[in-house]
Amino acid sequence: MNFLKVTDIKDIEGLILKKLPSLEGKKEICKLEDSLGRILCENITATLNVPEFNRSTVDGYAIKSKESFGASQGIPAFFTLKGEVLMGENTSKELESGQAIYVPTGAMIPKGADSMIMIEYCEILEDTLLVHKPVSNFENVMLMGEDVKAGDIIFKKGSTITPENVGVLASLGKYKLPVFKKFTFSIISTGDEIIGEDEEYRMGKIRDINSYTLSLAIQKFGIVIEKKIVKDKFETILEEVKKSTENSDIVLISGGSSAGNYDYTSKVISLLDGGEVFVHGISIKPGKPTIIGKSNDKLIFGLPGHPVSSMVVFNIVVKKLIESLYLQENKNDYYYGILSQNVHSTPGRTTYQMINKTIEDDKIIINPIFGKSGMTTLMTKSNGYIILESNIEGLEKGSRVKVYRF
């Protein structure tokens, strides 16, 4: 394997899509109540006005606003009470001059009325309503279509469903949503030293880490079909990777991508049905020894064995690719802060520096976290990263930096 032929991080996505043109977000239908975090695969257009009628936003009386002008605590305006509109009633009542009709919050305002006076400012004397405050035109009224207009695109494809935006969909009766089907993943941890949950710990062994970190990261947007540990035996790895390509859309192989004695991943991929390795390393730090290939229409990543490196590659390559396939717009999920110390980078490689944010005197301070890439605590201590482009040598203490969240 030749790690000198590294691919620029900017070219990775284009290359994957060129090699696997069939790779795209598949579609499915999802129930509204199960839609948290799902991604729309079509534009959603309003088929109704919301509200469909002029709706009261308070409990009170529908009146003609100009007839309340000048009303005060001392000199009320007088109206004749003409019944009420019931909740949910499609009323045919029409308000005439000098009249007031009771309308509760959310109910329809009768024709002829242009505003609502809250009951707090009213007094009733037999059939007469005394109003102690003037209201202006359309006060306490939500006009037909004011919230959503029929025909408007309310959400573009690529939008994520959140508690905050599900309300509009419910108000329009969109109880079934066209969403992207989640991609399925297999995770294979390779290495003779790696032991799993059911194996007893012995000195010299290392407990499997990457299948847990990757599995939880995938669960944010995809489905983990299986995770397994495979010893460094060529035939076994070949067999297990082959099985996984049959079960999943994407196979992640952790470990076995660097240049050591026991590195089989690249060879394994090339022996699979329709197998080809098309990325032999990426110009990033950490994460350089990453390989990307395919077996027919299944995508295969050989991730570095170091936990931090494998998560960096997962976040900036695998997750970003899925976001692209889901047509997600740039989430703008970054902020700015002041760097607390100098950071060096490796020219020619895009460096992803883990950081930790602290607040001092109302200022956002960005502290780079240094440590060996095999350290599991490195990620734990950090809550984001900064990117040092491949053409710079570092950043100075005090620089204003753009910080990305995980």
Add this chain to the structure above:
Amino acid sequence: MNFLKVTDIKDIEGLILKKLPSLEGKKEICKLEDSLGRILCENITATLNVPEFNRSTVDGYAIKSKESFGASQGIPAFFTLKGEVLMGENTSKELESGQAIYVPTGAMIPKGADSMIMIEYCEILEDTLLVHKPVSNFENVMLMGEDVKAGDIIFKKGSTITPENVGVLASLGKYKLPVFKKFTFSIISTGDEIIGEDEEYRMGKIRDINSYTLSLAIQKFGIVIEKKIVKDKFETILEEVKKSTENSDIVLISGGSSAGNYDYTSKVISLLDGGEVFVHGISIKPGKPTIIGKSNDKLIFGLPGHPVSSMVVFNIVVKKLIESLYLQENKNDYYYGILSQNVHSTPGRTTYQMINKTIEDDKIIINPIFGKSGMTTLMTKSNGYIILESNIEGLEKGSRVKVYRF
């Protein structure tokens, strides 16, 4: 009901815990692979050193670093090859002066060696290793306990499990975690005008919104046992609320908390077994007409019917309470930006102003989003909020403001 006796937002949590002292985070055990987003209810202490032995971070040769001093491409240092350490092997080999032993990434470094030279800088001539670069003491070695020291608290109770921190737990073999049990919720939408998924839309009706927005918001940390729509009939509401207190820890009743004709929530709560209403309104905007009560040891919220108001109250009261019960530290989940226009607030009430963030010339611009609180699109357009304390009248355009995410 007297909404003049509003409770200050700052006193709400203390009052709830005083009235419901039994309300606390219950515990359960969760499997590591299912732990995404779960909250630890105990400190987690390391029972092992990680690594448990001096571990190589590269594929290469273990040597005594001082014997490589001065080595270069032209003048290599010479070592005698003395076999290899296998992956996962608990080696008893000892390196002597002038020797080199092959050690793959992740494997144990033999006694006597203090550093690793990467294979990229080596050449083999029969039994001799030529090293073309000097290494320093401990280079490419992770020392025993360097990542995690046995006895250290690695996570405090209240910590959330993320893909980034699950790795440490896996490396320590903590496959079962003590976590807070999720609180269970019932959601009841009240109102004659409210129609559900199985009802046909008719003019004058309003599709149920709050049970969807609340349900998705709860799913981020809790369990929705049921959501139902109940018409404004006193006996029916009483019966349904009673059933829900038997099924869930917390009951959310949406609508029916304002001062109109059809407001039963407060009366319903007081008629329940061990029923008491202890908050009759909160000094916030939006969300003032919120009531809080209990039935024995079950907590009941009467949320405003307006979608935006109900979500604001949910986020700043219900969610914050659960975070407290889960011992979660302040998440510092805010950032700063520049206000794009003046914002007015209501003195005496803490105002939660929805905002939308945009980036202009690398500056974070915070745009207040205005709209009637019944508008479902208000939340959709916003991606956070700013807080105007009750003792100020507003904020001027150009102010630096602290922005909270949902």
